[in-house]
Amino acid sequence: MDENDLTIEVRGEAVTLMPERTAFWHTGVLMAADLHWGKAQSLQANGVASPCTLDRDLARLSRAIQRTRSHTAVLLGDLIHSADSMTPDLHQRICAWRRTIDCDLVLTNGNHDRHLASIPMGWRIKALPELRSVPFVFRHMPEPLPDVFVWSGHLHPVCVLKDRRDRLRLPCFAVGEAVGILPSFGSLTGGFRVKGPYRTYAVAGDRIVATNDA
Numbered sequence: 001m002d003e004n005d006l007t008i009e010v011r012g013e014a015v016t017l018m019p020e021r022t023a024f025w026h027t028g029v030l031m032a033a034d035l036h037w038g039k040a041q042s043l044q045a046n047g048v049a050s051p052c053t054l055d056r057d058l059a060r061l062s063r064a065i066q067r068t069r070s071h072t073a074v075l076l077g078d079l080i081h082s083a084d085s086m087t088p089d090l091h092q093r094i095c096a097w098r099r100t101i102d103c104d105l106v107l108t109n110g111n112h113d114r115h116l117a118s119i120p121m122g123w124r125i126k127a128l129p130e131l132r133s134v135p136f137v138f139r140h141m142p143e144p145l146p147d148v149f150v151w152s153g154h155l156h157p158v159c160v161l162k163d164r165r166d167r168l169r170l171p172c173f174a175v176g177e178a179v180g181i182l183p184s185f186g187s188l189t190g191g192f193r194v195k196g197p198y199r200t201y202a203v204a205g206d207r208i209v210a211t212n213d214a
Contacts (some may be wrong), residue, residue: 038085
């Protein structure tokens with residue numbers, strides 16, 4: 001943890017929000033949501049010129065895992081983008097990256113993951129509908145559940161910071177009483193301004209900033 005992170009308390013547990021667009025539960029569990037691996041490949045397959053950001057995204061995830069010394073990284077759904085994302089090149093890049101990571105990876109399936117018939121063995125990722133570890137449940141959809149706090153993704157939350165002259169739209173963490181929503185991890189994903197009783201924490205470059213946007 002460093003001065004650019006921001007640690008909050010959720011259900012009596014310390015959770016650090018990080019500029020890598022990840023959150024770290026201090027029991028050793030890292031969270032990331034909506035990675036959308038292969039979105040560039042999908043766009044290119046449909047004739048849309050797009051830079052490949054996969055290596056940069058993988059390096060960012062590696063950095064978050066390494067500096068927190070996480071024993072488990074929970075990927076909160078939408079690991080891949082679409083069926084045509086699964087190119088041989090993507091597969092080989094993920095396999096090579098996975099060999100550099102000494103950390104368990106768990107996927108809680110998202111709506112885009114229906115395109116993934118099975119997770120390649122070389123990725124070494126365990127897939128589940130959701131993961132429970134009191135007082136938290138990790139899942140893709142941001143829906144409240146009784147007696148637990150839900151960490152989720154899906155909505156790609158952003159917040160708007162503004163003054164008299166400028167408006168800045170930034171990915172953010174949105175944390176409510178029963179649900180926390182992580183920003184989309186993938187570099188090529190868009191975002192939506194969340195509505196409801198959330199506290200928002202913007203990813204402002206290399207630091208996390210608490211905001212009053214909700």
